[in-house]
Amino acid sequence: MSSLSGPDVLSADERAAIEALVFPLADDEFVLAERYTEWQVRAPTLESDLALANVAQDELGHARLWYDVVADLGYDEPELLFERDPDAFYHASLCALPFETGDWADAVVRSYLYDTAEGLRLDSLAGSAYAPIANRIERITTEEEYHREHAATWIKRLCVDSEGRQTxxxxVDRLYPYALALFEPGEPTQTDVIESLGLRTESLPSLRGQWIQTTSTFFDSIDVSVPVVELPQGLPEDPGRHDPHVAAWLSLYDDFTRTYRELDRAHTPTITSEHNDG
Amino acid sequence: MIWEVFRQDEPGGYHTHCGNVHAPDREMALLFAEIQHARRKPTNSLWVVPQKEIASQTDETDRFGGTTDKTYRWVSAYNVDVEFAKEIEDSDREQRSVAGDSA
Amino acid sequence: MELQECKARAGPREFGPHDDLPREYREAATRMIQFHANSEIMGAYLERPFIRQSPSLDRKLAFSAKVQDEIGHGQLLYRAAESLGVKTREEMLDELANGEGKFLNCFHYPMTEWWETPMIAFFVDGAAMRRQATIKRTSWEPYAHAMDKICFEEGFHIKHGEHIMRELATGSRREQQLLQEAFEEWWPRILQFFGPTDDESTHHDFAAEVGLKTMSNDELRQAFLNAYLPKATEYGLEIPDEPRIREEDGRYVVEEDDLDWEEFWAVANNDYAGSHEQIDARASAHDAVAWVRATISGETA
Structure with missing residues (x-):
């Protein structure tokens, strides 16, 4: 049952905890969507192009739902995206890693790893004490289920021959350590508050344990091995969140803020007047 | 064996699903479909497809068009005038009629 | 079917995959639809960087959805072309990548700046939509069916383009200037969208005789100028002095000699500098995922 009904009733500590929880959710979706859009007009077939474009739009839509939660705490879109310092983004680096040209296996494996994590994470937020978080979960979950099935189906399809399986x-070898960092907190000092307020009903290590089990079972079933990673020392040096981002994040950031900067904008145009339907 | 039947009213139209028939093979399916589904309705062409070859998905399990805001895909999101070009007016009207102008 | 009968019967949505059509018809229809399909892909290719460079989340979503629609249109059109039995989609996509496939003149030019985007998203798409609406009455039924769906979707594209243009046209003084500069650069290409006057068009007569096309280049250009020239003016854009456009008896007459037809034909033959750039980029994207297509069609191992 939600006990923190809306943005107007929050203490400073509660706001800080909500921000620490929501920024990583929003940034993961936003940055991964940016990477997915790179496949538009470059996917293996026209049909797969359409499907991945849709996944990208879904993720951008989810990012917007999460950004709207923090917008209600007093941020506008320029502050949230176009004028935020690139070091102040909280995504995990799994979302920001560049794709090697033509590496479709990366796209679908990354989606599978991410969306499996996302499904678990959303479940742990469905009973959030903060109503604007809890009431977004169902809409997002429905779309994430398509993403996961889409990714898993592609992975199985690629594994029909040995070359495909190798890709x-x-x-998996390259992305798995980065994916483990999806379960790192945005602001480690806020983790206890997030849990004691009931903003999230399960701990990150517990979610990570379930994720390892689910993904290992899946990859075992198709004869793909999952690397054994010792935590925390096996995490990459640039995992993202509160730790350093991958270098490629900076050029992505430069590209997506380019027009905004060149036109010296101070506001971001909306198409529809009302987004905040949370 | 069950065959799903698709009927086109007149040349240039779409083949739309109109029912099915039991038949042991495609030739007989066409013969049966012709009588069962095309003897009373004006028909230009018929297709038959083995039912087991049809895969399906419903809006209940997989919400078509997604569950989050996608108004940006629809004409109704953009407050610019369409009257200067008939083909844009047509598109505008067609989109609004299927979307129930929900956006 | 003899060619003579084909011409006699030609009318809206008259022919479909079950008709035994003369080779001349099938080849002409394939050429026309393949060109159209290629243009969807290459147009999408030109616009795709602006998904990332959009200056707001809403614009980004709209650009992604638009590029997605264009690929969807390509999918519909290649299927309509494939159903003529002359070429497979794979062959047509290979031709596009190796430089044999032809596509619209405007998509041979690089587009690098946000303020150029309405030139494609409003004017070029507007011109394309004008033409596409007339193709709903084409004689190849699968092509007409594709057009039903494309025209349904396309309204959002033009409105999205106009929305961006309005924002720039009512934005800062600098934004207005940049928009005007982009317009001056793109305007002659946009006027060439419908090709040269009818007597210089090589494929029109046959395509009209067998009902593939229902309006001539000149008629389409007129229809486009009637709607879109006032629009440009409405947004404060100044129409460049050249090419000269006169109004005669309620018609716009473009002084064709003011347009660079040498460049147009270089473009039409994929021989312009920009053509190479766009085609090579498309080719490397196409080749980079050939392994996936081979894997899913079972052609490896």
Whole structure:
């Protein structure tokens, strides 16, 4: 049952905890969507192009739902995206890693790893004490289920021959340590508050344990091996969140803020007047 | 074996699903479909497809068009005038009629 | 079917995959639809960087949705072309990548700045939509069916383009200037969108005789100028002095000699500098994922 009904009733500590929880959610979706859009007009077939474009738009839509939660705490879109310092983004680096040209296995493996994590994370927020978080979960979950099924189906399809399986294996080897960092907190000092307020009903290590089990079972079933990673020392040096981002994040950031900067904008145009339907 | 039947009213139209028939093979499916589904309705062409070859998905399990705000895909999101070009007016009207102008 | 009968019967949505059509018809229809499909892909290719460079989340979503629609249109059109039995989609996409496939003149030019985007998203798409609406009455039924769906979707594209243009046209003084500069650069290409006057068009007569096309280049250009020239003016854009456009008896007459037809034909033959750039980029994207297509069609191992 939600006990923190809306933005007007929050203490400073509660606001800080909500921000620490929501920024990573929003930034993960936003940055991963940016990467997915790179496949538009470059996917293997026209049909797969349409499907991945849709996944990108879904993720951008989810990012917007999460950004709207923090917008209600007093941020506008320029502050949230176009004028925020790139070091102040909280996404995990799994979302920001560049794609090697033509590495479709990376796209679908990354989506599978991410969306499996996302499903678990959303479940742990469905009973959030903060109503604007809890009431977004159902809409997002429905779309994430398509993403996960889409990714898993593609992975199985690529594994029909040994060359395809090898591309999947390479992607899993490279991405798995980065994916483990999805379960790192945005602001480690806020973790206890997030849990004691009931903003999230399960701990990050517990979610990570379930994720390891689910993904391992899946990859075992298709003869792809999952690397064994010791935590925390096995995490990459640039995992994102509160730790350093991958270098490629900076050029992505430069590109997506380019027009805004060149036109010396101070506001961001909306198409529809009302987004905040949370 | 069950065959799903698609009927086109007149040349240039779409084949739309109109029912099914039991038949042991495609030739007989066409013969049966012709009588069962095309003897009373004006028909230009018929297709038959084995029912087991049809995969399906419903809005209940997979919400078509997504569950989050996608108003940006629809004409009704953009407050610019359409009257200067008939083909844009047509598109505008067609989109609004299927969307129930929900945006 | 003899060619003579084909011409006699030609009318809206008259022919479909079950008709035994003369080779001349099938080849002409394939050429026309393949060109159209290629243009969807190459137009999308030109616009895709602006998904990332959009200056707001809403614009980004709209640009992604638009590029997605264009690929969807390509999918519909290649299927309509494939159903003529002359070329497979794979062959047509290979031709596009190796430089044999032809596509609209405007998509041979690089587009690098946000303020150029309405030139494609409003004017070029507006011109394309004008033409597409007339193709709903084409004689190849699968092409007409594709057009039903494309025209349904396309309204959002033009409105999205106009929305961006209005924002720039009512924005800062500098934004207005940049928009005007982009307009001056793109305007001659946009006027060439419908090709040269009818007597210089090589494929029109046959395409009209067999009902593939229902309006001539000149008629389409007129229809486009009637609607879109006033629009440009409405947003404060100054129409460049050249090419000269006169109004005669309620018609716009473009002084064709003011347009660079040498460049147009270089473009039409994929021989312009920009053509190489766009085609090579498309080719490397196409080749980079050939392994996936081979894997899913079972052609490896």
């Amino acid at each position: 999947v294996q390479n992607a």
